[in-house]
Amino acid sequence: MNWKYFGKAHQWVYRISGGRLGARMGWIDVALVETVGRRSGKTRIVPIACYPYRDSVVVSASNSGSDKHPAWYLNMQANPRVSVQLGRQTFEAMAEEVPDDEREALWQEIVASNKHQGEYLAATRRRIPLVWFRRL
Secondary structure (H helix, E strand, O other), rough: OOOOHHHHHHHHHHHHHHHHHHEEHHHHHHHHEEEEEEOOOOOEEEEEEEEEEEEEEEEOHHOOOOOOOOOOHHHHHHHHHHHHHEOOOEEEEEEOOOOOOHHHHHHHHHHOOOOOHHHHHHHHOOOOOOOEEEEE
C-alpha cells in the first residue's frame, strides 16, 4: 500500500465529512494537523495518531521508527503555530515538546494504548519527540 496516497484519501474523507469519518482508526484517535512548509511556505495537512494530554492532545513524531524525523515535525519546529482538527472540533495551537519530567510516564501510556509506538521506539536510535498541541 502506498501510504502517501492513503494519507491523502484519509485527509479528504476526514475533511469532507466534517470529522464524522476518519477521526479514529481502529482504537486510535487521529487528528488532522495543518502546518506551514518550512521551505515552501505552503499549507500542509497530515493525519496523525494522537493521544489525550492535558486539555488537548499529544502526537509522537515516530515516523514509523525511521531514524529521520517526519517532515511535519520539521515544519513545526520552523513554525510551531498549527491548526488541529480533532473529530468535529478545530482549534489553533502551538506545537511544543512535552516537558522532560512528564515524558517517560506519557510514553508508557502511549505504548499501552498503541503497541506500534513501542515498536517504533525500539526500531530507532533517535529520541522520538512527543509534541503537545497547546491550545491558544
